[in-house]
Amino acid sequence: MDAKRFAATVSYDGTALVGSQVQPNGRTVQEELEIAAAALFGQLTRVELAGRTDSGVHATGQVAAFSAVTRLGSATVGRALNAHLPDDVAVRDVREVPPGFDPRRWARRRWYRYTVWNGEAREPLLRRTAWFVEGNLDFEAMQRAADALTGRQDFLACSGKLEPGRTSVRTVFRAGWDRAGDTAWWDIEADAFLPQMVRRLTGALIRVGRGALEVEEFVRLLRQAEQGAIGPTAPAHGLCLQRVWYDEGYVV
């Protein structure tokens, strides 16, 4: 029997996870998925993810892929994996994909959301999923700054450490703020992201909102493309990987 290749949409509460990729110092999404898959299939199973998320970052739409020799259908695989996974990680929409499917390289577009709690006092029910930012924020200025992000350009200014020789040019399709009551969030969609890109942009946009950084200066720093000039890095717990898109036909 040939191995089948599966893709799954993955949700996780990143609070107690040290990130997406396997590493020695704590539980990771990849590790939890590999442990669950090994228990289910009775064999070591390598799991690949669409995007790296830092320690503490959440996801409702990460994509994982793995191969297994199994008679089980995709719906059964999904239910069985969830029975093995801890309560801060879950899969859904498990489906069969072509043998060479690579969730990272085949991804066409990724959507991140960063959420801010802008209430008068901290909100216990949002403490794990929103950054508490006090004081008045100028959302009109924050949106004007976000408008400068769309299009194909060099995002080195909002990148953490990059491997030498790697390009920092990305295409941002959408960058917009929304609000409901004292909760505010911004969504950014791009072909791919640089390390800490959304968190650094968020840190700078909040500075814009507080009047500590002019929109024009934000745009100047962005265009100047000096690594790490845009920041500070906002906390991980406000960030969530919402969705990854692929070419139509095999994976949504």
Add this chain to the structure above:
Amino acid sequence: MDAKRFAATVSYDGTALVGSQVQPNGRTVQEELEIAAAALFGQLTRVELAGRTDSGVHATGQVAAFSAVTRLGSATVGRALNAHLPDDVAVRDVREVPPGFDPRRWARRRWYRYTVWNGEAREPLLRRTAWFVEGNLDFEAMQRAADALTGRQDFLACSGKLEPGRTSVRTVFRAGWDRAGDTAWWDIEADAFLPQMVRRLTGALIRVGRGALEVEEFVRLLRQAEQGAIGPTAPAHGLCLQRVWYDEGYVV
């Protein structure tokens, strides 16, 4: 100096709390507020709450009241209490109220929300705040059943144990379902609630949604007013006390 009386709006993540009222077997909202107030004012401070919430139930709009001999203004009291409170409890909108203010007896209307996650698989980011209900739900039938709740009537059928001689007649002002994606919730506003009332109603409404209980039978059980006939009791963690209203003029 006379004692000032304060009211505060209280938010809490009920996950690790054993309810609102002081009791010997774990942390409660009242106890945490009294500890924080004692630390702030340097004196034992009795805290009263608008509504009792069961172990595991959340709030974004509980109301607490307490008296203290202090020179501090209400905004300072709020900030200082939050510095003393644990991260799953917080106050906001602290304001001075008349000396006899009783947050429970003076309350005119209370609003609870019960949230259900109706996705294909469990959702880790909602596991503390929404009840995971699988399968198709008939929201039209659930709304028709909820419609039977409005008005002044005897709610004994959806009450837990009641002290002898207490009336179970309440007035429900609003009862309605809403949905956004795979998240569904219903809001109920009433002058006051009976023990476990919202959780029992939710359990029965979900049975209606699954087709296990006809709307007509739900209404019949409700009108029959036999204690505890409506249920089962839905889990505590989907429930949140959203707001308490008072007569206008001193407290909102």
